[in-house]
Amino acid sequence: MDSLLQLAADPTAWVALATLIVMEVVLGIDNLIFISILTNKLPAHQQTKARRIGIGLALVLRLGLLGTVAYIVHLTQPVFEIFGKAFSWRDMILIGGGLFLLWKATKEIHETVDPDDGHEDASSPVVLSFAAAVGQILVLDLVFSIDSIITAVGMTDHVPIMVIAVITAVTVMLLAADPLARFIDANPTVVMLALGFLIMIGMTLIAEGFGAHVPKGYIYTAMAFSAGVEALNLLARRRRRNKTTAG
Template sequence: MDSLLQLAADPAAWAALATLIVMEVVLGIDNLIFISILTNKLPEEHQTKARRIGIGLALILRLGLLASIAYIVQLTEPVFEVLGKAFSWRDLILIAGGLFLLWKATQEIHHSVDPEPEDKAVGGKAQIGFAAAIGQILVLDLVFSIDSIITAVGMTDHVPIMVIAVLVAVSVMLLAADPLSRFIANNPTVVMLALGFLIMIGMTLIAEGFGAHVPKGYIYTAMAFSAGVEGLNILVRRRRRAKTGNL
């Protein structure tokens, strides 16, 4: 209790908390985009439930990883070498997660460009089973959770700060999940943009796994710029429709 009070009185701890919350929220965007795209392929009555389960699993995984933080730190230790390049368990998880994202995003782009026959799709969207959706969300939750917790460990040594940051970030994900999913569903071009983001994130994870550090600022600046351009396109389309309707 005394240690928590001392931590609360430390300005540096508050600065670390604010920084970590922002970082965790930003990292959670990747996770949320994937969850939104995947759950939008479920029947409408199952979508909200699947999103909440997916985000709940993300919270459980993050808190579980924090509880075993000593083990998580060891994931960065090399376990074998290939042609002079050392690989850790974290590297292997990032590479596997990146490959999974590339496969999934490419598959979704294929479904968008060449839709399934009517007997396999509803409303022009390929459908998936509830259990399959939760399974795929769990795989990416694990990858993003490990990346999130290792990032947190690199920013502070205080577990309570990490726990608070994770709780805040996951709460933001929970609040943003339904509005983001509705926005993606109502704007088909945004789906393609989001899938492009997932391919970029997948390539980044693979690069990180092979030891090529890609500054996150570059990635999120590119995403913000692309999202801004798409926002202008949406605004132009709406104004054109409004003018056409008034004629």
């Protein structure tokens, strides 16, 4: 208890907490986009439940991994070497998660661009089963959680700060999940943009797994710029519709 009070009285701890919360929220955007796109393929009455389960699993995984911080640190230690390149468990998890994200995003793009391909009834949308959605969310939750906790460990040594940052970030994800999913579902061009983001994130995970560090600032700046352009397009389309309706 005394150590927590001392930590609360330390200004540097508050700076570390604020920085880590921002970082965790930013890292959570990737996870949330994937959850939103995936759950939108479920029947309407299951979507909110699946999002809450997915985000709840993300919280459980992150807090569980925080309880094994000493083990998580060892995930960055080399396990084997191929052609002079050492790979750790973290590298393999990032590569596997990146490949899964590439496969899933490409599959979603194909179904969006050519929804009739391979389906006898073109009028029936592709619907995902609840168990399959939760299973796929769990896979990506694990990848993003490990990346999130390793980032947190690199920024502070205080577990209470990590716990508060993780809970805050997941709470933000929970509050933003339904509005983001509705917005993505209502704007087909945003769906394609979000899938493009997932491909970029997947490539980034693979690159980092092979030891090529990609500054997160570049990735999120590109995403913010693309989102800004799309926001202008949405605004322009809305104004054209309003003029047509008024005319």
